[in-house]
Amino acid sequence: MKPSKLYSNKPDTFAPVEFTPDLNVVLAEIRLPENLDRDTHNLGKTTLGRLLDFGFLAQRDHKFFLFKHIEVFGEFAFFLEIELTQGSYVTVRRSVEEATKIAFKKHAARHQDFTTLPDSEWDHVEVPFDRAKELLDSILDWRSLNPWHFRKGLGYFLRSQSDFGDVFQLGKFANKHADWKPFLAHILGFDAAIIARHYAKAEELENKQAKAATIRQEMGGDFEDASKIDGILLLKRQEVDKKQQLLDAFDFRTQDKADTKQVVDQVEERIAALNARRYSLMQNRKKIIASLEEDQILFDPEEAKAMFEEAGVLFADQVKKDFQQLIAFNKAITEERHGYLVEERAEVDAELKTINAELNSLGKRRSEMLSFLSATDSFAKYKRVSTEMVTLRADIDTLERQRDFVHRLQQLRTEIRTLAEEKLHLQTEIEANVEARSADEDSLFSSIRLYFNEIVEEVIDSKALLSVCVNQLGHLDFRAELLDDAGNATSADRGHSYKKLLCIAFDLAVLRAHLDERFPRFAYHDGVFESLDDRKKENLLAVIRRYAALGIQSIITLIDSDLPQRTTAEPVFAPDEIVLKLHDEGERGRLFKMKTW
Known part of the structure; x- marks a missing residue:
């Protein structure tokens, strides 16, 4: 359940990247003096994470660089080799031009090259996109995520720069809280089924209230009796x-x-x-x-x-x-x-x-x-009474429709009261569940809390608190805060560098708490050392290495100016830890050895 290799059908332009099961460093060296003060260098260290996401069957998006520049990448096909729990491997083949037709190949040995393998030797070829996601979901068998799909929480373990702004809400979770809070509650060890039902009940209640408001508007506020x-x-x-x-x-x-x-x-x-x-x-x-x-x-x-x-x-x-x-x-x-x-x-x-x-x-x-x-003409009187009858019947029809509206409104009011009561009962269950899991020292949530604080305290010598509370609407609010010596929350977590640290600590803590389960065992963090001082960088690196020894693969990216300065000649990373080295001296130093697009 770790990325093992990423390669393409054009190795001269995109060279293979072979990952180890432990620590993997993508190091970008800034060799030209004029580039030292630049914020971005377009070497490809961030792009690598996007390609991993592409291999994990990210939804096609016209803003994604492969599709945005289809004239440049249209002939590329990418291969992602993934290590499975039982020691076997699966390779996913996905081309840019036919991104919705996926191929799969299971194999026993690592670091294979299937760029020239004919379709007849693949286990599955030209699998439609939705079916391919279901197939990969069953192959990965991350059953601890059930009933959610494997891609639901992938963003926590493939953190892009846009995902470090909030510990819990990823960039792709910009939509309704109901789409991600139940899942997050699930991986933290809470009863997500109750939370999902509460969101569904709240949405149903809002819909009923909107219908009642529409009926009242159509009635003009009259005859509600x-x-x-x-x-x-x-x-x-x-x-x-x-x-x-x-x-x-x-x-x-x-x-x-x-x-x-x-x-x-x-x-x-x-x-x-x-x-x-x-x-x-x-x-x-x-x-x-x-x-x-x-x-x-x-x-x-x-x-x-x-x-x-x-x-x-x-x-x-x-x-x-x-x-x-x-x-x-x-x-x-x-x-x-x-x-x-x-x-x-x-x-x-x-x-x-x-x-x-x-x-x-x-x-x-x-x-x-x-x-x-x-009038002496009876037919004139007959016509007059008939006209009055038409008017009366029209009035009756209008009143009957109005009565139907009122009956529907009364029915909706009954349903709204019932839904409000059911929502309140669910909120009570959520509060009881959160209180029980928070108080239980042996719960999954308590383990994640301890690991989270342990990582932060080891890196910056400050305690950190992971907490969950139920707000007035009955929804969960997740918080990650740094604490002062008195145990009070400080504003230090609002800085970019410490916010990124909290994100990294959260991801690693969740992975460690789920080590004994069918769960992802890798984390990709872009720009891992940015804005930290040298001592904190060394501390964070020690944590990452310790977690790698536990079986959690880390893929980190950084530029050489972010390396901690050492008084000795000992390098920060061993040669086998650096899986990809990039530099700014021409096209050969980039991830894609071509002109920038």
Whole structure:
């Protein structure tokens, strides 16, 4: 269950990479001074991980470099040799041009070359992509991942640079939490079936609530009471029955009497009341207008001054001033009254407009009823009643549809209550399961926690805590934190270098906890030493070597400037640990010995 060899049908361009079962180093040397300060060098150390993922049957993506540059890689076929648990091997052949047609070959010896092997000697050829994934899943037999497919958790053991941003949520897990949290809970030793059911129940509850909201919107918020609708339907149907009897008997005397009574008792009385009200309002309006006119001051002080001067009256200016003051005083007194009168006139005009409209409507209605009563042609009356029947039946149809909506809404409310209760019960089970597994020192989760802390503490001399809690929605929240001496979480884990360390520690801890099971036994970490100081690099390397001795294969990539500096001449890596050396002195130093694409 470890990558054993990666090669292609074009060895001059892509040379074979033979992996060991233990530590495998991909070292990129920056030999040109002008490249020392560059962040990326395009030598291929990151690309190697992508090719391993391609060999493990990653989904075809037009953004993937092989397909994005199909004109460059269209003729390539890649072969991934994988060591199985029982000591045998399987080689997966996958071409770029026909990436959905896969071939498989099982064999007993490692580091084979099947580039020229004819199709007749392969165990399976041109296997469709989906079937090929199922076939490889059965060959690898990572049964500890059941019921999930082998590719579900592969990202934890093929960490690309985009996967070091979060310990738990990989780059490919950018979609719903329901797609990855149950799986993560499973490999951590929790009851994933309960968690998956909880997510399914929550989704079903959201769908029911959305349907209920749609029904309420279609109903416009009216008639949510089925009893009220049933009562209105009863009255409408009774009216239909009466009119149907009239039509069947072709006798409109009953209808005539009913309309006559309605004209006398309702319409005429309403018209008389409205006329009386209109008369009263008209009189009131007339008085308001008269009052407004009376408030006008027609006296002109200038004219009064001239008249007094002609008469030879002394102190004409003083008289003018007194009249002006009197006018100002009078205006001040009447200004508020004038405003009230204008406002009252507006209200009277508005009410008169409403009354006139209603009188016009009632007059038209009275005319129609009297026309019906005075009609001598029975067919005209028959037509009139038939039209009313059509309107009534349309109303009944509308009410019946509305009643169906209300009944459906009531049913949904019952289902929503049931789902909410079931979701709450599942949340209680999840909380109990998390509490039990966390408290059990012999549980898988406790083992992973201990290994995780052991790795981090050995590398940076700081304790680390792996924890799982249930949030208010009943979903799991996973946390990986560094602790200070008092046991409190610190913000150190938010830095890129320490975040990467936590990711590496988590991957290795999970692999070690599952060593006795049918589970992957390799980890690929890109840029493993970036941003760490020399002492921490040496500590991390010691951890990786120790885990390799336990049977966990590590494939790490780094550039030579990230190597820890040593005072002795002893090299950091033994020659047999470096499986691939890259450099920036021309095309021959790259993973693909060609021009950059």
